[in-house]
Structure formats: C-alpha cells, structure tokens
Amino acid sequence: MPAMTETETKPRLDPAVPMVSVRGVGKSFGANVVLRDIDLTVNKSEVVCLIGPSGSGKSTLLRCINFLEVYDRGEIRIEGKLVGYTEAAPRRQLSNRELRDLRRNVGMVFQQFNLWPHMTALENVAEALIQVRGMDKAAAVAHARRMLDRVGLAEKADSYPARLSGGQQQRVAIARVIAMEPHLILFDEPTSALDPELVGEVLQVMRDLAADGMTMVVVTHEMGFAANVADKVAFLDRGRIAAFGPPREVFHESGEPRLKQFLQTYHERNSF
Amino acid sequence: MKFSVIIDALPHLLGAAVTTVWISLLGVMLGQVIGVLVCVARQSGSRAADMAGGVYVSFFRGVPLLIQLLLIYYMLPLIGIDVPPLVAAIGALSLASGAYVSEIYRGALNGVPHGQSEAALALGFPAPTIWTRILLPQAFRISVPALVNELILLLKASSLISVVGVAELTRTSQTISASNYRPLEIYLAAGLIYLAINGALAAFGALVERRLQQG
Numbered sequence: 001m002p003a004m005t006e007t008e009t010k011p012r013l014d015p016a017v018p019m020v021s022v023r024g025v026g027k028s029f030g031a032n033v034v035l036r037d038i039d040l041t042v043n044k045s046e047v048v049c050l051i052g053p054s055g056s057g058k059s060t061l062l063r064c065i066n067f068l069e070v071y072d073r074g075e076i077r078i079e080g081k082l083v084g085y086t087e088a089a090p091r092r093q094l095s096n097r098e099l100r101d102l103r104r105n106v107g108m109v110f111q112q113f114n115l116w117p118h119m120t121a122l123e124n125v126a127e128a129l130i131q132v133r134g135m136d137k138a139a140a141v142a143h144a145r146r147m148l149d150r151v152g153l154a155e156k157a158d159s160y161p162a163r164l165s166g167g168q169q170q171r172v173a174i175a176r177v178i179a180m181e182p183h184l185i186l187f188d189e190p191t192s193a194l195d196p197e198l199v200g201e202v203l204q205v206m207r208d209l210a211a212d213g214m215t216m217v218v219v220t221h222e223m224g225f226a227a228n229v230a231d232k233v234a235f236l237d238r239g240r241i242a243a244f245g246p247p248r249e250v251f252h253e254s255g256e257p258r259l260k261q262f263l264q265t266y267h268e269r270n271s272f
Numbered sequence: 273m274k275f276s277v278i279i280d281a282l283p284h285l286l287g288a289a290v291t292t293v294w295i296s297l298l299g300v301m302l303g304q305v306i307g308v309l310v311c312v313a314r315q316s317g318s319r320a321a322d323m324a325g326g327v328y329v330s331f332f333r334g335v336p337l338l339i340q341l342l343l344i345y346y347m348l349p350l351i352g353i354d355v356p357p358l359v360a361a362i363g364a365l366s367l368a369s370g371a372y373v374s375e376i377y378r379g380a381l382n383g384v385p386h387g388q389s390e391a392a393l394a395l396g397f398p399a400p401t402i403w404t405r406i407l408l409p410q411a412f413r414i415s416v417p418a419l420v421n422e423l424i425l426l427l428k429a430s431s432l433i434s435v436v437g438v439a440e441l442t443r444t445s446q447t448i449s450a451s452n453y454r455p456l457e458i459y460l461a462a463g464l465i466y467l468a469i470n471g472a473l474a475a476f477g478a479l480v481e482r483r484l485q486q487g
Contacts, residue, residue, distance in 0.1 A: 066394055100396045107394070114391035118409050128395040131405060173391075180395060 017080045019044050019184050019215045020065060024074035027060060034060050035071065036239045042184075042232075045213040049226035049247075052236035053262055058219045061236065062186050065217065066106045067099055078106060078184065104132070107177030107185040111192050113169040115161040121148060121172045122157040125179050133180065147175040151205050167198030171205055178209070185209070187218040223266055227251055235259045277457045281448050285458075288444035289465045295358075295440060296427040299365030303426070304419075306366060307373025312403060314374070315381065325374065332371035338432050340364045345436045361433035369426050376418045380411035413484045420477030424470045431466075441465060 020042035027035040034057045042048045050058040063069035065076055067084035070093070076083040083102060085091040094102070115124050125144035129135045135143070148154050151171040161169050170190055177185055187206070191199040203225050210216060210229050220226060226233050226247055233250040235243040237258045243250050251263065314325040332340065341364040348355050355363070384407055392402045412419075434443035445462040449455040 068390060068394060096399060100398065103394060103396045108391075110387055110391060112385070112387050114385075114387035116388060116391070116406055116410075118413060127405065128392075128397065131398075131401050132396045176391075176395070 018042060018077075019046070019079060020217065021077040021080075022061075022065070022074070023076075025061070025064060025071050025076060026073035027057075027064065027069070027071045034239050035064070038074070038239075038241055040234060040241065040244070042215060042217055044183075044215055046231040047210045047216045047218065047229055048232045048234060049230040050217065050219045050234050050236060051221070051223070051226055051262075052242075056236040057239040058236045059188055062188055062217060062219050065186055066103055066108055067094075068108070078102065100132075104180070105183040107180060107182035109170070109173055109177055109185065109187045109190045111189040113161070113166070113173045113193070115169055115173055115176075117161050120158050120160055121153060121164065121175075124161070124172055125176045128176065128180055144175070144179055147179040148172070150178070151175045152201075165198055166194045167201045170194065170202045174202075174205055174209075178214075184215045184217070187216060187220070189219050189221065191220070191222055221266075223251070223263070235262070237262075273457060274454065275457070277452060277454045278461045281452070281458055281461065284444055284448060285441065285461055285465060288439060288441045289469065291438070292427065292430055292440040292442075292466075293469060295362060295365065295433070295438070296423070296430045298362055299369055299430070300423050300426055302362070302366035303369025303373050303422075306370025307377060308408065310370060310374035311377040311381070314378065329371045329374060332368050333375070337364065337368050337429050338435065340368060341432060341436060357433075357436040357438050360436055361430075361438045365426060365430060365433070368429070369422065372422055373419070376415045376422065377408075377411050380414035380418075381407060383414050384410045416477065416481050416484060420473065420480075423477075424473055427470060427473065428466065 018041045020040070022038050022040040025035055025038040026033070038057075038061060040048070040061075050062065052058050060069055064071040065078070065083065070084065075085075081102065082091075084094055084099070086094065115121075116127070119127060122141060122144050125147050126137070126140040129140035129143060130137060133140075145154065145157060148157055151174055153168060153171055153175065156164060156168060156172075161172070164172065174190075190206070191202050194202065199222065203222065206216070206218070206225070207229055218225070218230070228247075230247050232245060233243075233247045234241050235250060235254075235256065235258075243254045243256045243259050245254075250259070254260070310325045310328060313321040316322075335343075341360065344364050345355065345357065345360040348360070388406055388410065389402050392406050397406070430440060431442035433440060434446065437443065439447075441462055445458045449458040452458070
C-alpha cells in the first residue's frame with residue numbers, strides 16, 4: 001500500500017518478542033471475579049482460539065488485549081509494549097492519545113459487526129484510513145476497494161449495511177480492519193450472530209487471513225474452525241485457562257473434566 | 273366577513289410572515305448549535321459540565337417562553353446590556369429551543385448502539401471524530417421527526433415575541449386589526465398563513481426523513 005510508508009512508526013518485528021503476552025492478568029467487576037491469573041502467549045502469525053462456556057471470561061480477556069476492557073492485575077504486552085498502563089510504577093492508565101497509538105496495530109472484529117449504518121460498505125472501510133491514518137480521500141477509497149475485493153465484496157461497495165446479509169456485513173467489517181494493516185486481529189465471536197448458512201463465508205475469509213500469516217486471537221464456538229485452523233486452543237472456565245495447547249491435544253488428549261463436559265455438550269448439540 | 277379586507281392586508285401579512293419564518297429558522301439553527309453543544313458537554317464525563325447543562329435545560333424547559341422573553345428583554349438592560357427587541361426575541365427562542373434539542377439528541381444518542389463508538393475506538397479514532405463522524409450523524413437521523421416537530425412548535429411559539437414589539441406575523445395582525453377593526457378576517461388570514469408554513473415544514477421534514485432512510 002503506497003500511502004503507508006511509515007516504517008519509522010512500526011516497531012521492529014523481532015521474532016523473539018511474542019505478539020501478545022499475557023502474564024498473571026486478573027479482572028473483577030465488583031465482587032465478581034471474571035479473570036483469574038491468566039497467562040497466555042500468542043506468537044507472530046499464530047492463530048489462537050479461545051473456547052469455553054459462556055461467562056467463562058473469554059470475551060473479557062479478548063477485550064482486555066486492546067484495553068476496551070480495563071484489567072486490574074497482571075500485565076498484557078503487545079509486541080513488548082505494555083497495554084493500557086505506563087511502564088513506571090506506580091502504573092497509571094494511558095491517556096486516550098497513547099491508547100490510540102497502541103490500538104493502531106490491533107484490529108478487532110465484533111459479534112454484532114458494528115458497521116456504521118449511515119455509510120456505504122466502501123465508506124465504512126475508507127473512514128478509518130482517512131480519519132486515523134490521515135490518507136487523502138482518493139487513496140483511501142482506492143485502498144478500501146482493494147480490501148473489499150479481498151473479502152469478495154467488490155460489487156457491494158456502494159451498498160449500505162442494511163442491504164447486506166449478516167455474512168456480507170461481517171466480511172465488510174473484516175475488510176475495515178485489514179485495511180488498517182494491523183499486526184494482530186482480535187475476533188469476538190465473529191460468527192455467533194450469523195444464520196448457520198452464512199457462517200462458512202466468514203470462516204473462509206478468516207482462513208485466508210490465517211494462511212497469509214496474520215496473527216489472530218479468536219473467541220469462537222466454531223470447534224471445527226478451532227480444530228482445523230488454530231495453532232493453539234485455550235479453554236477458559238470460570239475465569240481461568242483450564243487447558244491450553246495445540247488443538248489435537250486440547251480436543252483429544254486433555255484430561256480436564258470441565259473441558260470434556262464442554263465438548264460433550266457441544267457434540268450433543270451439533271449432532272442429529 | 274369581508275374578504276376584500278384580507279386581500280388588502282395580504283401584502284403586509286405575507287411580509288410579516290417572512291419575518292416570522294426567518295426569525296424561527298434562525299432560532300432553530302442557533303438552538304441546534306446550543307443543543308448539540310449542551311448534549312455533548314453533558315455526555316463528556318465532566319460532572320461540572322453535566323450539572324451546568326442540567327440547570328440550563330431545566331430552566332429553559334420549566335419557565336414559560338413568554339416569561340423568558342420578558343426576563344431577557346427587561347432584565348438585561350438592568351445590568352447594562354441594552355438588547356434590541358429582535359435580538360432578545362431570537363435569543364430567547366434559541367435558548368429555549370436549545371434546551372429541547374439537547375434533550376432530543378440525548379434520547380437519540382441512547383438509541384445508537386454502544387458498539388458503534390466501540391468499533392471506532394478499536395480502530396483508533398480520536399474522541400471528537402467519533403462524535404462528528406459516528407455518533408452525531410446517527411443521532412441526527414434518529415431525531416429528524418422530533419426536530420421537525422420542534423421547528424413547528426418554535427414557529428408557533430414565535431408569535432409570543434409580538435409582546436416585545438417585533439413586527440412578525442402576530443404583531444402585524446394585531447396592528448392591522450386595530451386600525452381596520454376587522455380582527456376576525458385578519459386573524460383568520462394569519463392562522464391560515466401559519467398553517468401553510470407549518471404544512472410546508474412538515475412536508476420538507478418528511479422529504480428529509482425519506483432521503484436519510486435510504487441507507
């Protein structure tokens with residue numbers, strides 16, 4: 001992409017520094033502890049799926065990674081940089097401007113798509129390029145068109161979100177994120193709001209991203225996707241990571257009883 | 273009933289109606305600006321701004337417009353500010369309208385899902401840009417029917433500014449009927465003119481609403 005020759009602002013991609021490093025992270029809503037002592041490492045170009053029953057804290061953990069949710073204890077680092085707080089103790093929360101810098105390289109895809117209904121698909125994708133990256137309009141629109149083409153929606157560029165199917169809306173939302181050339185994309189149950197027949201097209205786009213080497217953290221109920229695409233799977237239960245490893249280990253070799261029960265329920269619900 | 277009286281007075285009445293329309297439009301436009309600023313200030317997270325906005329809204333919604341008008345007209349000179357009737361009139365209309373508009377926008381913002389600004393936040397949008405590009409355009413769409421309603425109410429309320437001597441439609445009707453002793457015909461004509469203007473405003477509002485709905 002020609003307009004983004006901003007190599008000076010991109011940190012060195014040192015392969016030894018993990019993309020995401022979560023150490024001892026905890027979070028409470030009042031008396032309700034939602035995350036306890038979470039450790040998680042996501043290396044560059046890895047796909048890590050977070051699975052688990054609802055209320056287990058997987059979405060909260062995901063949202064802590066780009067600080068949409070404030071974590072209370074421990075630390076999260078993206079490419080070595082501490083998320084949300086200053087390095088110096090006693091730590092204080094980063095200013096909005098500092099948070100924006102941090103979020104520059106982290107994309108997020110939401111369950112409810114969150115496309116802006118007053119803008120066309122093309123405008124949805126171009127908007128952040130103009131407002132955040134400071135690209136001029138013509139370059140942003142040209143780039144946005146290429147991104148829509150990449151998710152197979154070039155012909156829907158001028159459609160408003162209300163005229164698109166859920167699957168198409170989510171693909172536009174993914175185009176909106178990849179247009180910003182993030183180093184990491186967080187997916188918060190990207191297919192949970194979709195009709196079953198529309199899930200496949202979104203998962204396919206995500207598979208393509210993974211194949212291109214994108215680092216992804218995916219909260220999902222799609223066990224097939226987790227089994228086939230993920231490098232690592234983390235099973236969360238009551239705010240803890242109860243099992244972690246390659247999908248084969250987690251799905252077939254783990255002795256964790258809560259995980260067995262969770263998978264059992266999943267298989268029963270998805271079999272005829 | 274003598275319709276010739278109406279025909280004779282019509283040029284004056286229409287001229288006065290033009291005054292009514294531009295004063296109301298100016299009042300509504302300034303009211304929009306005030307309303308948006310107050311609404312954003314109240315949502316900004318600052319307690320002081322929220323309190324100040326709350327006092328403003330409850331005063332201008334709670335005190336009759338006629339009293340506000342008279343207060344502005346008679347009180348400001350006491351503290352050394354001499355206000356021409358027209359300025360007092362437009363000031364009172366804008367301030368009253370702003371109070372209602374800020375509440376209209378507050379309600380509309382509640383109708384914008386939280387995920388809308390969250391998506392922008394996650395993409396790194398600065399807060400002012402989230403307001404101007406994401407939240408306010410959507411709040412505006414949601415508010416169009418209420419804003420058109422507000423415009424119609426304000427146009428009718430503008431008849432009150434006749435008491436400070438601004439020669440708008442109501443004041444002009446009073447003047448004419450006081451000289452030709454034909455109040456019924458003149459006020460009937462004035463009423464029909466108000467009706468016609470508001471009919472046109474409602475039609476315009478419906479058009480805007482339809483244009484915005486295409487998204």
